[in-house]
Amino acid sequence: MITNRGVFDDSYAPRNLLHRSAAVSELTRAFAPATRGERADNVLISGPSGVGKTTLARHSLGRLEARADVQTATVRCLDQSTAGIVRSVLEDLGADPALNTPLEDLCLALRERVDRPTVVVLDEAAELPETEALARLGDVDLLSWVAICHEAADWLARVDEDVHTSVMGHEVELDRYGVAELADILEPRAREGLRATAVTRSQLETISDTVAGVARAGIQSLLAAAEIATERDHRTIQDDDVDDAWPRARHWIRESNLESLPYHHQVIYELVRCDGPMSGSALHERYDEMSDAVYRGRQRTPIGRRARRDKLAKLREYDLIDVDGEGRGARYSVCDGSIRSPYDVGAVPLREY
DNA sequence: TATCCACCGGAATTTATGGAAG
DNA sequence: CTTCCATAAATTCCGGTGGATA
Secondary structure, three states: OEHHHHOOOOOOOOOOOOHHEEEEEHHHHHHHHOOOOOOOOOOEEEEOOOOOOOHHHHHHHHHHHHHOEEEEEHHHHHHOOHHHHHHHHHHHHOOOOOOOOOHHHHHHHHHOOOOOOOEEEOOOOOOOHHHHHHHHHHHHOEEEHHHHHHHHHHHHOOOOHHHHHHHOOOOEOOOOOOOHHHHHHHHHHHHHOOOOOOHHHHHHHHHHOOOOOOOOHHHHHHHHHHHHHHHOOOOOOOHHHHHHHHHHHHHHHHHHHHHOOOOHHHHHHHHHHHHHEEEHHHHHHHHHHHHHHHHOOOOOOOOHHHHHHHHHHHHOOOOEEEOOHHHHHHHEEEOOOOOOOOOOHHOOOOOOO
């Protein structure tokens, strides 16, 4: 059934972007100066997660690279400091700065590296725009950026005036796809990644409808439907396979989110999974009880309460933990109880005290 | 209803880590 | 080798807030 799993990877680049022609030409217009050896215009791409903001940026950059002598870099800005962002850009451009290089030196090195038009994608610049980092990048001749965020208005409200004016006229807003549009996008994926006639058009539309036009979710759901059909020995995808696809796809997404987090987060997660829904105070109490046992023999040592709140916030961000209520009365629970930490923190029986 | 207490989350401060300079 | 320095992560500090208790 599944002939090429790579087609369903987040990093897979489709040959052409369907239903995004206005956005593509907007980016092409912004990048035009780079084809003449000049600095390209800055761009702001906004929209909900999973609708192809990063894919759009990569696709447009790929086209630009094919016809102009430019450099590109892509940086994940989430939780990165100014120095961290500048360092990531340098690394993408082939430099290897030492861990303790001062910010000033990093900026100098960046100026040296950028000897031709260079476009930096600032991905996941979601909530907090790094204004300082933007200013530093703006100081470099020939360097321009494409910032990706959720809410354009929120983002713009926080940046400096000159940044504001620099993206004027180059703001691209992406929305969720319509049912038919997303089905159009899923069709070539099915053609390239699945056996012929494995799925019908109407099933693709059902998937698109279920995920409310979020492309990333739709693509994962299509893969999940194919996998479920295989398990059930169906020759092609059946409607009941489609019905069960989105829960499995969402499970995958959350699983990989949890896997990507460090040990402290996993401990907190397991705690909530085993004992939740629970209050903040109960969570702290349980942590204090079991932390000695769980951390014994490990590099890391238990963390304080304030740091635990930060881990908790991260887990919420990653759609792993749900918070019901606010402040003092908030109750925490895991979103999907069948997802366990790969670190197997749960090996320590939490209730045995 | 008034008071208390523990949590929340922003900001300042400290600690841990590791590369570079002397 | 020692000292210095920069970052990242964690702690300390603290004002705001909403349940709990009398």
